[in-house]
Amino acid sequence: MLTYILRRLLLTFPTLIGITALVFFCLAASPGGIGGPLLKDQRRLDTVDARRIQEYYQKRYGLDKPAIVQYGRWLNLISPVGFQLKDDGTLGSFGFKWPSLGESMGRHRQVASVLAEALPLTLLLNAISIPVVYAFGVLSGIGSAKRRGQTFDTLMGASQLASWSIPTIWAGVMLIGFFANRQYFDWFPPAGLHETEALNMAFLPHWTAAGWERGWLLDVAWHLVLPVICLSYGGSAFLTKLTRGSILENLSADYVRTARAKGLSESVVLYRHVFRNSLLALITIAASILPALLSGSVVVETIFSIPGMGKIAVEAVQNRDRELTLAVTLIGGVITLLSQILRDVLYAVADPRVAYD
C-alpha cells in the first residue's frame, strides 16, 4: 500500500507540471500576452512615460524573456531545489532554497500572502457545505429508499434530478434578488463575508449597554447562508441518489434476508446492517465532492462577491497575472490530485477486496 501511495504521489509531479504548463502557455498565447491588460492600463500617460513604465515592468517581471524561459523561471521559483534568484533578476548558485510563489503583477504583493487571505474563505465555504450536503443527502436518500416506488420516492427522484439541473448562476441571482434585496425580503446580506462593523464586535453574540450584539461568529454565519445553499443543493441531490441506490442494492443482499429471517426489526435491519454497509460508497465519494465544490465556488464567490480563491482565479486570468494564475492552478490541481489519491486509498481501506499492489 505504501509503495502504491508513493508511486501515485510521484506521478502527480508530471501531471502538475502539465497542468501549469497548459495554463501558462494559454496565457502566453493570448493577445497582449502575459500581463497585457495591466500594461495597457498606462494609456493616460504620454508615450515616453508609458514606455518607461512598460520597460520597468518587463524588467521587474521578466516579461521580455521568451515564454519558455519565463515558465522555467517559475518552476525554479516554486521548487525547493534550484538556483538562487538575485535581486537584479539573474540566477545565482544552485542548491536548496526557500520555495516561493512569486509576486503578483496585478496586486504588487507576494502571491503567498494574497492566497493566505483567500484560501481560508474558500475552505470555510466548503467546510460548511460538505456536512450540509451529507446531512441532507443521506437523510433524504434513506427516506426514499425506505419508501421505494411510493409517491415520496417518485417525488424525491424527480426533484433531485430537477435540483441537479438548476444552474448555480440562476439560483444565486434569484436568492440575492428575492432574499437580499430591499424590494422583496431583506433577510440576508447580498455580498461579502462580514459587515465592516463586525470586525469590532466580540466573537460570540452577547448583550451590551447598547443592546444585543450579534457578534462576529453570528455575522459570518448570517452572511454564509445564501452562498452555502447555492453551493450545496446540487451535491445534496447527487448524494440522495447515491445513498438511495446503495441502500437498495444492499437491501436485496442475502445477509438482509438472514437478518429479517432472524426476526430483527426493520429499523435494526436498515440502520445497523444495511446503512453501515452502504456507508462505504458515501465515504469514498467525499473525495470527489471536494474538487466539484471548488469549481462551484468560482461561480458562487463571483455572485456573492466573496474574495476567495474562485474570485481571485477569475480576476487573475482576466488580468493575465502570471504568478497568481499559476499559483491558483497549482493549488487547485494539488487539491484535486490529492483527493483522487485519497479516494483510491479509501476504496482499498473500506473494501478489503480491493488491492493495488
Next chain:
Amino acid sequence: MIEASLQLPATVESRGYARDITGRVMRRWGARIGAAWIVCLVLLAVFAPFLATSHPLLMKSAGKWSSPVLQSLGPSDVILQAAFWMALILWPMRLSVKTKVIAWLAVLIVTAIPSINSLHPPQLFVYQHYRDAVRSGKIEQVVFAPVPFSPQDHLRDQEDMRLQPPEHVHWMGTTDNSADLLSNMIHATRIAISIGFISTGIAAVIGVVLGGLMGYYGGWIDLLGMRVAEIFDSIPTLLLLLCFVAIYPPNLYIMMAIIGATSWVGYAYFVRGEFLSLRDRDFVHAARAAGIPLPSIIFRHMLLNGLTPVIVTASFGVASAILMESTISFLGIGLTDESSWGALLEEALGGGGTFYWWIALYPGLAIFLTVFAYNLIGESLRDALDPKLGRMM
C-alpha cells in the same frame, strides 16, 4: 434534433436496434417530456427570424406588396431553413440512413455556398423606420411577426423603455438596452441548441478516439494518454475555460470547440476501460487475423460493444455544455454580439441593489428547463440501455 442523436447507433448498426432503443426510451414519461421541450426549442431556433423580428412579415407600401423579413435573412438563417425542411422531407422516406444523411448533407452544402456568397443583410438596421412609416401611413397594410421586435431593436423611437417590467406589448419586459427580452430569448435558443450538440460531439469524438487508442494499444501510449487525461481532469474546468476564452476573441464556434476540448475526459475513460477488456476477446483477434484495417477494427468492431456508456454520457454532456456556456456568458467573458441566456441573466442584478425579476426569472428558467430536459433524456437512456446501471443508481 433529438431524434437525430437517438438515431446515432443507426448509422453503424442495424436499424432494428436503433428503433428498439428509441421505442424503449420513448416509453418513459421523462424522455417524452424532455424530447417535447427540445423539439419546441428546435422549432423556436429554426423559426426565430420569423417569430421575433421588427421586420414586417408582409407589407403593402406604394401599392406594392413586399416581405422585408425575407430580405433580412442571413446565410445562417437560410441554411437552417434548408436543413430543417430537408430533414422533415427525408425523415419518412424509405431510404437507408446512410443515403438520408448523404442527401441531407448534399442539400446543406448546395444551399450553403450560394447563400454565404450572395446574402449580405445590413449589419446595422434602423428598425424604428417601419413603425414610423406605419404611423405616417406610408405603409398601407402590414403583418408583423408575433413578437414584433428584433433582439437588436433598442426602441430608440420610444420614451425610456429601459428595464420595463412585463406588460402587454413586451410580454417578458425589456432589457438593460431597451431590447425586448422575449425576442432575445427566442434568438438565444439557437446558441443553446447548437452549443450543446456540437461541443458534445467534439468532446465525444476526441474522447472516443483517444480512449480507443489508449485501450487498444496499452503500454506507453496508454500511460501518456492517461497523464494527458489526468491533466484535463485535474484543472478546475471553469479555470481552463477562462484561460482558453482569454486567448481567443469570443466567438460561437471557438466557444464550442473550447467546451468540447475541455470535456472529453469522461468519454476517454469509459472507452479505454471498455477496450482494455475487449482487446483480447476472440472476435478482435479474428478481425485482426482477417487483415481488417485498424480504424475499422476500432470503430466498427470494438466501439459498438462499448457504445452504450458513450451515448448515455453524451446526453448528460449536452446538459453540462449548456450550463458551461451560460456560466461563461454570465461571468461576462462569453459571447458579446449574440444574445445568450447566461448573458441576459447577468443583467438581472443592477447596480445599487436593484433586482429586475423578469430578467432573472425567464432566462434562468429557460436554462434550467433545457438542462433538465437533457438530464431527463439521459436518465431514460441509461435506464433503457443499461438496466444494470439503472437499478444501481
